[in-house]
Amino acid sequence: MPRRIAVTTGTCVLGLVIATAGAAQSVQSGQASAGPAANGADLFRTYCAACHGREAKGDGPVAASLRKPPPDLTLIAQRNGGTFAPDLVYRIIDGRSPVAGHGGGDMPVWGDAFSRSREGTSEEAVKIRVDALVSFLRSIQARPNP
Numbered sequence: 001m002p003r004r005i006a007v008t009t010g011t012c013v014l015g016l017v018i019a020t021a022g023a024a025q026s027v028q029s030g031q032a033s034a035g036p037a038a039n040g041a042d043l044f045r046t047y048c049a050a051c052h053g054r055e056a057k058g059d060g061p062v063a064a065s066l067r068k069p070p071p072d073l074t075l076i077a078q079r080n081g082g083t084f085a086p087d088l089v090y091r092i093i094d095g096r097s098p099v100a101g102h103g104g105g106d107m108p109v110w111g112d113a114f115s116r117s118r119e120g121t122s123e124e125a126v127k128i129r130v131d132a133l134v135s136f137l138r139s140i141q142a143r144p145n146p
Contacts, residue, residue: 039129039132040132040133040134040135040136040137040139041136043129043132043133043136044056044133044136044137047110047113047133048060048073048133050062051063051066051070051107052070052071052073053070055074056072056073056074056137056140057072057073057074058070058071058072058073070107073137073140074140074141074142075141075142076089076137076141077141077142078141078142078144082144084137084138084141086134086138089134089137089138090130090131090134092107093110093111093130093133093134094109094110094111094126094130095107095108095109095110095111095112096109096111096112110129110130110133111126111130114126114129114130
């Protein structure tokens with residue numbers, strides 16, 4: 001069991017290193033300058049897809065090595081009675097305010113990671129990135145079956 005935890009922690013650290021490097025490359029190539037709404041998908045691919053998968057279904061390349069499988073993020077609204085709660089999703093992504101039932105430290109604290117990134121360290125810069133991710137996640141919610 002301790003070995004599994006160590007692998008999980010190492011995988012998260014590796015994911016953060018890769019994500020940070022990818023974000024820096026995006027900024028240098030000019031991809032991150034399109035504005036917050038346009039960047040939600042790019043931010044998701046850079047920071048979230050390793051665990052949650054490119055289609056946000058919870059099947060990213062490191063998902064199998066995690067202690068708790070990442071959820072399918074296209075079903076956020078469905079799991080919440082058909083309502084997408086942007087404030088709750090924001091707090092989960094930001095991670096700096098504990099969210100009851102979120103499972104503790106299984107997910108990186110992106111608010112802290114964004115506040116230390118080269119793209120900008122202000123709270124406004126963090127808010128822009130998290131808002132872009134929230135908007136992207138809202139846009140990919142599965143539609144209820146008729």
